[in-house]
Amino acid sequence: MGMREYGKIGPKFWIGETGKKLKAAGPIAQVTAMYLLTSPHANMLGLFYQPVLYLAHETGLGMEGASEGLRSCIEAGFCDYDPATEMVWVYEMAKYQVGESLTAADKRSVGVQNEYNALPVNPFLSRFYDRYGAAFHMSKKRVFDAASSSKTEGATKALPSPLEASNSSSSSNSSSNSKKDEANAFVDSDADAPGVDLLGNVHRIGKVTPPSGESDQHALPACPFNEIVAAYHELMPENPRVKTLSEARKRTISARWREAARLTCQPFGYATRADGIAAWRKFFEVCARSDFLTGKGKPRPNMPPFFADIDFLTSPSGFTNCLENKYHREVAA
Template sequence: MRDYGKISPQFWMGPTGRRLRAHGAPAQLVALYLTTCPHANMLGLYYLPVMYIAHETGLGMDAASAGLAGCIEAGFCRYDPATEMVWVCEMAHYQIGRALSAADKRCAGAQNEYNALPDNPFLLPFFDQYRTDFHLSRCRGAPAPGEAPCLALASHEQEQEQGHEQDQGKDQGKDQGKDQERGNPGGLPVATAAGEGIAEATLPAASERGRADCPHRDIVALYHELLPMCPRIRDWTPARQAQLRARWSEDAGRRTLDYWRRLFAYIAESRFLTGRAPSAGKPPFVASLDWIVKAENFAKIREGRYHKEAA
């Protein structure tokens, strides 16, 4: 998370600000959020599910989606639903600067931040837009048909990078060996929530944990913490483990506990999923963790299907 971010008064009065105004208050709020939110980086190119916008602005999924669409139409940003990456096109100029000298340390910082980004369709256009201002030397991303390929790393830089990756691989191997010696393959956390422990026998086997690298205990603890009204987990069976591991593994953006904390906080806002919706004489529905992590249910939650009174 950044310690601070810059925002100009021109945000409200400039040409882009006037175009945002034409799309209404949700577009203005989403634009302000995209510039200042805790997930943003100095490049303005970062991972951001619409669910985050909906939850942290309080707009809800429909208004957040409409506000984001307004930002795109106003030329403020671009968004790729497949990778859930957003690019606030001019943000790097405001956060870093323009026409920096090659010796400016901010150039190296921008290159390092760019190198660390997950794959997304904005890598090449970002490089083309900022290569001169920030003296970028390494380009990522495939060019569109008919588009010239961008500059690649010089051979010396490639050799340095390959050597660095090999060193990292050796270090990771040493760390994994230490974990195995300590009897904790994969560094699996052992904390549980509120005294409601999961039986050790129900956790993945050591070989399974090392391969999956999914922190089952921590995710279950977050579920108990943020959704106390939902059924508590006592037996984390192999079938349930497989579903959670699949949701964790199928998208790089989900492989952090922060994602699951925000997901459970978002679910807590749904009257239907938390048993607070009327049910015509039947017991109200309450979502359990094993229900949440099933593929179809997980997709519907992310689409906001259960965050309307009609549900």
């Protein structure tokens, strides 16, 4: 499906009950809601694939702001989001993009059903049909198979805060993101090819399996947040500065610290504080040589140059893509 030429937005966006809740939540919530209604990844159903990474980059909110805005939209009753499938459902969007209802003879009814049939498996399928099936004369309801996913409907409570995804989320995000171009759409990659780590070693990225009976966290020191942030500032001085080290950011960085300790690809895989700090310094050193991550890459039309911040680099998908060399072609060359 190609990008929509336009999206319909009614005046009640600003003055309706939900609009007032978004206003009370603040400008970030309003920007996020407006983005979802006009997103280049959206469809007429309002049920579409929308990684937080895209939202963060295309709005300029950053990962933390995008997650905050998305949570506010959910709390206002504007939408729901499933982190496992990265699908968003904007509840009333189909009503504005398609209409209040369609006649059985209206060809758009077939179009709605076809669009619905083509959607990836997600926990909002049956709820969408229950909401719009009769109004749009839809003919077939799809049921979400909970056994095929670790998430179920009502994903609001599972939304990371912000992007504090577990290591299993990192794996899920990597799989989902293979269906779409990443934020740097101009970079080509072969999803089936072995990974090339940050030091140019060609192999598939794996994780260290702890000895039998031992926890994978048994000897790992606490995450040195300040040292990691200091290394980021020192080695990527042109990128956005970390002005506040919030608890949410600490949780995200800590998740990546634990994940990186178990990796077998260079420069990661460590058991001591000193080795861990050295590995993260190498990580930022190589990231600093990436044109895309440092604002030197060719931007998308009508978009400013992209600069990766600490939230991007330590997000599950951003971190994984750095390790898989999607942003470092020139380094491995």
